[in-house]
Amino acid sequence: MSRPHDTGNVYTQMLRTAWLQAARTLANTECAMAAHGHFHWNELLTPEVEQAKQFYRDTIGWSFEPMPMDDGATYWVAQIGKEPVAGIFPTNRPDFAGVPVSWMSYLSVDNVDTRVRKAVNGGAKLMRPIFDVPNVGRIAILTEPGGAGIGWITPVACAEAA
Numbered sequence: 001m002s003r004p005h006d007t008g009n010v011y012t013q014m015l016r017t018a019w020l021q022a023a024r025t026l027a028n029t030e031c032a033m034a035a036h037g038h039f040h041w042n043e044l045l046t047p048e049v050e051q052a053k054q055f056y057r058d059t060i061g062w063s064f065e066p067m068p069m070d071d072g073a074t075y076w077v078a079q080i081g082k083e084p085v086a087g088i089f090p091t092n093r094p095d096f097a098g099v100p101v102s103w104m105s106y107l108s109v110d111n112v113d114t115r116v117r118k119a120v121n122g123g124a125k126l127m128r129p130i131f132d133v134p135n136v137g138r139i140a141i142l143t144e145p146g147g148a149g150i151g152w153i154t155p156v157a158c159a160e161a162a
Contacts, residue, residue: 034155040108041153042085046101047092049076064088106151112138115152119144 034040046052053076056062062078062085069075076088091099109115112130120126123145130140137155144150 034108036110038108039105041106043087043089043104045089045091049090106153109152112140112152112154116140
């Protein structure tokens with residue numbers, strides 16, 4: 001069984017696909033959500049997508065838009081009205097065996113490369129190489145010194161607007 005941090009290439013590929021799909025929905029709100037240090041996006045990692053969708057539909061009132069991924073899986077963008085508020089990333093595939101059910105948060109940062117160097121010097125671990133998602137941004141997946149996972153993103157649209 002592979003460990004979660006060993007799925008770098010596959011996970012990075014899937015994440016890139018998911019972000020590309022979600023970018024179409026997020027395009028109108030990306031800069032408003034992107035101030036440095038603020039949470040930019042949250043994504044539920046779960047093998048039980050339908051259960052999660054039902055729970056958040058019934059308790060929060062979210063609706064969901066499907067976003068097909070290259071591997072045939074579906075990434076789900078949660079919405080309030082037409083506003084995207086979160087994503088659901090399916091982990092019910094062999095490449096994600098052992099990935100715990102959890103929320104993954106992404107912080108907007110002004111410069112991913114600079115901030116990651118500072119984070120690593122401060123005790124964080126880079127889980128996979130920093131990667132770019134065209135028309136979305138530059139993304140890093142880290143564990144902070146306490147062990148919590150966190151994503152950092154410098155959104156393209158906001159970086160170009162600055």
